[in-house]
Amino acid sequence: MNASPALEVDRLTVDFKRRGTTPLRAVDEVTFALHPGHTLALVGESGSGKSTVVRALSRLVAPSGGRVRLGGAERTRDAAYRRTVQMVFQDPFASLNPAHTVGHHLRRPLLVSGRATRADVDARTEALLDSVNLAPAADIARRRPHELSGGQRQRVAIARALAPGPAVLLADEPVSMLDVSIRLEILGLLDRLKEERRLALLYVTHDLATARHFAADVMVMYRGQIVERGPSDEVILRPRHPYTRLLASAAPGAAGSRERAREARAARLAVRGTRTAELREAARDGGGCRFRARCPFATDRCGQAPPVVAVGGAGHEARCWLHTDDAAPAGL
Numbered sequence: 158m159n160a161s162p163a164l165e166v167d168r169l170t171v172d173f174k175r176r177g178t179t180p181l182r183a184v185d186e187v188t189f190a191l192h193p194g195h196t197l198a199l200v201g202e203s204g205s206g207k208s209t210v211v212r213a214l215s216r217l218v219a220p221s222g223g224r225v226r227l228g229g230a231e232r233t234r235d236a237a238y239r240r241t242v243q244m245v246f247q248d249p250f251a252s253l254n255p256a257h258t259v260g261h262h263l264r265r266p267l268l269v270s271g272r273a274t275r276a277d278v279d280a281r282t283e284a285l286l287d288s289v290n291l292a293p294a295a296d297i298a299r300r301r302p303h304e305l306s307g308g309q310r311q312r313v314a315i316a317r318a319l320a321p322g323p324a325v326l327l328a329d330e331p332v333s334m335l336d337v338s339i340r341l342e343i344l345g346l347l348d349r350l351k352e353e354r355r356l357a358l359l360y361v362t363h364d365l366a367t368a369r370h371f372a373a374d375v376m377v378m379y380r381g382q383i384v385e386r387g388p389s390d391e392v393i394l395r396p397r398h399p400y401t402r403l404l405a406s407a408a409p410g411a412a413g414s415r416e417r418a419r420e421a422r423a424a425r426l427a428v429r430g431t432r433t434a435e436l437r438e439a440a441r442d443g444g445g446c447r448f449r450a451r452c453p454f455a456t457d458r459c460g461q462a463p464p465v466v467a468v469g470g471a472g473h474e475a476r477c478w479l480h481t482d483d484a485a486p487a488g489l
């Protein structure tokens with residue numbers, strides 16, 4: 158990657174206070190960079206802390222530690238940051254005000270950011286609607302959110318995020334509430350906008366297939382930590398961390414044989430069944446690997462904090478003791 162990063166996140170940590178017990182560390186020293194014109198996927202099961210990363214970068218929750226740099230400068234509290242780092246959320250209905258027209262939702266950020274004047278705001282609003290393939294733009298601008306389909310609403314939410322001319326777009330499960338039939342269209346739209354506008358895009362999802370298709374690189378999050386990262390094909394086709402392997406085998410379409418199907422079913426049950434208990438146990442973890450209770454390969458040293466280890470070329474890394482020497486068990 159030649160261009161310097163648009164956003165650098167260095168050891169971001171978020172603790173949630175809990176009554177009568179130690180805080181929940183929802184995000185634990187997460188480090189990554191977003192580059193112009195590139196998509197980075199953040200994948201992990203529900204509750205792993207993905208949305209908390211997005212919320213911390215959107216200043217919706219206060220980080221407990223770490224640093225965030227935008228265009229090389231630490232200035233996360235100013236208006237420029239809020240303009241430059243925009244979000245698209247899972248539920249387009251909840252993120253739009255039912256009392257306001259589509260045009261209203263777009264005119265405000267255009268005017269506030271100085272990207273339009275009173276004289277040209279209507280033309281700019283229509284241009285934005287065109288850019289997200291909403292037509293006829295003048296007609297759409299007059300409608301209210303309930304007069305649109307789910308996919309159209311998400312296009313409006315995307316247009317609103319683009320209105321202030323962001324450099325960084327954080328998309329938190331942007332299609333998981335939409336009909337399956339239109340998910341790829343919306344992801345294709347985000348992909349095109351990323352190219353055209355050189356956006357640095359963070360694509361948060363629990364879907365490995367779309368992560369692989371739309372993101373150059375992927376990070377796998379497990380209980381607040383990044384456990385594996387690297388080029389998408391590397392991580393998703395050749396996962397090394399036992400948790401990524403579990404996710405990959407549980408993904409729809411991964412089951413190629415009866416045995417794989419059985420493995421996938423067992424993995425899905427494991428994912429579902431242990432989550433609550435594990436979150437409760439999170440506070441008692443100490444510094445050890447957070448996956449060790451579920452890991453078929455766990456040994457005594459997994460009670461110590463696992464190292465980040467290079468497991469392949471091109472920045473493929475896993476946070477796992479299994480890869481610290483050549484004696485890793487076969488099949489990993």
Ligand SMILES: Nc1ncnc2c1ncn2[C@@H]1O[C@H](COP(=O)(O)OP(=O)(O)O)[C@@H](O)[C@H]1O
Binds near residue numbers: 173202205210
């Ligand atoms: N506002 C909050 N207060 C307390 N706990 C929270 C809050 N938001 C999220 N959490 C907890 O933080 C963890 C990570 O949640 P979240 O970031 O929403 O995960 P994901 O987006 O990966 O599903 C979960 O255990 C969740 O219950």
Ligand SMILES: [Mg+2]
Binds near residue numbers: 207208209330
């Ligand atoms: Mg979430």
